[in-house]
Amino acid sequence: MIILFFKRALKDFRNNRLLNLITLLTISLSILIVSAFILFFINTSEIMNFWKKGLRVMAYLKSDFPPSQLTALSGQILTLPAVETVRFISKETALNQLKSQMKRQASLFENLDKNPLPDALEIQLNAKSQSWEKVEVLATQIEALDAVQEVEYGQRWLGRFTQIFNLFRLTGYTMCGIFFMAAVFIVANTIRLVIYSRRDEIEIMRLVGAAEHFIKIPFYFQGLMQGAAGAGIALAVLFMAYWSMASNIEQGFFSGLFNVRFLSPLMAALIILLSMLVGWLGSYISLKQYLKR
Amino acid sequence: MTDTDEKRSIIRMFHVHRNYGTKKALIDITLDIFKNDFVFLTGASGAGKTTLLKLLYLAEPVSEGQVLIDGMNISRIPRKRVAFLRRKFGIIFQDYKLIANRNVFDNVSLVLEAAGKKRRLIQKRVRGVLRLVGMEDRLTALPPSLSGGEQQRIAVARAIIGDPKIILADEPTGSLDDDSANIIMKLLNGVHIRGATVIIATHDKALIRKTGGRVLLLKQGRLQGSSIIEKHYDNSIF
Ligand SMILES: Nc1ncnc2c1ncn2[C@@H]1O[C@H](COP(=O)(O)OP(=O)(O)OP(=O)(O)O)[C@@H](O)[C@H]1O
Numbered sequence: 001m002i003i004l005f006f007k008r009a010l011k012d013f014r015n016n017r018l019l020n021l022i023t024l025l026t027i028s029l030s031i032l033i034v035s036a037f038i039l040f041f042i043n044t045s046e047i048m049n050f051w052k053k054g055l056r057v058m059a060y061l062k063s064d065f066p067p068s069q070l071t072a073l074s075g076q077i078l079t080l081p082a083v084e085t086v087r088f089i090s091k092e093t094a095l096n097q098l099k100s101q102m103k104r105q106a107s108l109f110e111n112l113d114k115n116p117l118p119d120a121l122e123i124q125l126n127a128k129s130q131s132w133e134k135v136e137v138l139a140t141q142i143e144a145l146d147a148v149q150e151v152e153y154g155q156r157w158l159g160r161f162t163q164i165f166n167l168f169r170l171t172g173y174t175m176c177g178i179f180f181m182a183a184v185f186i187v188a189n190t191i192r193l194v195i196y197s198r199r200d201e202i203e204i205m206r207l208v209g210a211a212e213h214f215i216k217i218p219f220y221f222q223g224l225m226q227g228a229a230g231a232g233i234a235l236a237v238l239f240m241a242y243w244s245m246a247s248n249i250e251q252g253f254f255s256g257l258f259n260v261r262f263l264s265p266l267m268a269a270l271i272i273l274l275s276m277l278v279g280w281l282g283s284y285i286s287l288k289q290y291l292k293r
Numbered sequence: 294m295t296d297t298d299e300k301r302s303i304i305r306m307f308h309v310h311r312n313y314g315t316k317k318a319l320i321d322i323t324l325d326i327f328k329n330d331f332v333f334l335t336g337a338s339g340a341g342k343t344t345l346l347k348l349l350y351l352a353e354p355v356s357e358g359q360v361l362i363d364g365m366n367i368s369r370i371p372r373k374r375v376a377f378l379r380r381k382f383g384i385i386f387q388d389y390k391l392i393a394n395r396n397v398f399d400n401v402s403l404v405l406e407a408a409g410k411k412r413r414l415i416q417k418r419v420r421g422v423l424r425l426v427g428m429e430d431r432l433t434a435l436p437p438s439l440s441g442g443e444q445q446r447i448a449v450a451r452a453i454i455g456d457p458k459i460i461l462a463d464e465p466t467g468s469l470d471d472d473s474a475n476i477i478m479k480l481l482n483g484v485h486i487r488g489a490t491v492i493i494a495t496h497d498k499a500l501i502r503k504t505g506g507r508v509l510l511l512k513q514g515r516l517q518g519s520s521i522i523e524k525h526y527d528n529s530i531f
Pocket residue numbers: 313316317318336337338339340341342343344345387496
């Protein structure tokens with residue numbers, strides 16, 4: 001039975017070649033755009049997360065801060081809702097770190113008679129508070145503490161970038177939605193035309209006792225197949241684009257900093273399913289309209 | 294009407310009307326057709342023969358009155374059961390109604406596919422029935438490439454393949470030469486002998502005389518009468 005429906009759908013594809021090709025092209029274009037967005041977001045989120053991991057606030061303590069009160073201060077900071085951990089970095093540790101990082105310039109440190117670095121607290125934010133608004137709030141809170149001389153946290157442009165990124169993501173979602181609907185509409189239209197071109201056949205099938213589902217299933221098959229094939233084409237094109245771009249990036253400026261990834265198999269499967277849903281919905285809409293009787 | 298009549302009836306109509314707007318195509322038709330009857334529905338062009346058949350296979354609704362088919366009141370059949378009811382019929386349409394872009398095999402096999410039969414069985418049955426109508430070597434031909442008589446034979450093959458209880462034939466010999474007409478009448482006789490009820494709409498009086506059977510005469514939408522015509526051998530044709 002399924003083979004029969006499959007064959008009929010294929011046959012129909014051949015009979016209405018131009019119409020079906022146009023549909024296929026539209027689906028793959030829409031899916032290409034949507035999945036390109038998804039790919040972009042996956043990779044940028046990855047980079048953002050990478051940067052966000054370094055999201056911490058450094059509180060430099062006043063030079064007259066008595067070490068005996070350190071536990072109390074840490075405890076006070078820990079009560080702030082956004083804080084995950086607090087780590088004390090003494091000025092000696094900091095200097096040693098600096099020295100080991102700057103071995104070549106060791107001569108610079110030779111005639112230091114006094115450690116110029118302040119004691120510091122490294123404050124990590126918890127997972128829920130990894131946003132720029134939260135970091136800023138936290139920073140002001142900590143800066144207000146008596147013992148704290150100065151507060152330093154990530155670069156400001158990263159905050160700006162996050163905002164732009166979020167705006168971009170919103171636009172992306174909207175665009176995806178629009179393309180989804182456009183694709184559904186176009187599939188519905190093709191199936192409608194196919195139904196129209198086959199109305200005599202459908203009428204005859206009815207008269208010889210074919211049940212509604214027997215008449216409808218081939219159209220659903222057609223929609224699903226168009227969806228699957230469209231997604232296949234889109235993903236293939238996207239992969240080729242990714243492949244040529246990724247090899248450029250890896251050799252270039254960003255090399256080693258992060259690697260660009262392609263959609264995971266799960267994501268690709270989801271996209272194919274989404275595209276099949278587009279095909280199915282398109283068929284559903286036009287069948288609903290045209291086979292009411 | 295006696296009890297036995299009721300048991301034997303496969304089609305019953307009670308005061309059936311069919312109007313197209315103000316045009317009355319059928320007026321107050323009451324009739325009984327019995328199991329394994331061989332019935333001619335005759336009358337001039339426009340008398341309502343095709344309309345009456347359409348009411349039976351639910352292509353059009355009854356305007357007034359009741360129709361019972363095999364004990365079921367057709368106006369009470371839910372939409373989903375319509376297809377099921379239609380499978381009781383094998384219909385030969387006045388205009389054949391073959392699917393133009395599907396070959397002979399597909400046109401005939403459609404009936405069995407729709408009934409959910411197995412592929413292997415379908416293959417066998419289609420070949421068998423096409424052999425019966427003498428079209429077994431035209432399996433892959435498309436209907437438009439066939440002559441009128443050949444298309445008619447395919448239509449007959451499609452009507453009889455599902456072993457229907459009732460055959461509805463609308464001018465099955467309409468535009469055919471005598472030889473082709475004879476082939477088709479023989480086929481219809483064959484299914485009648487195997488137990489089917491056969492209803493043939495025709496205005497061909499010679500055909501009725503030659504074949505014999507029960508005759509229902511329609512005149513401007515009214516049933517004028519019912520009579521039995523004995524089979525009459527007209528040897529001059531052979
Ligand atoms: N869809 C329709 N709309 C309006 N009038 C119709 C329709 N179908 C049939 N009629 C009218 O109903 C009457 C009966 O038509 P029908 O087709 O049943 O005649 P018929 O006996 O089959 O004639 P023929 O021998 O020419 O096939 C005719 O007068 C026809 O014009």
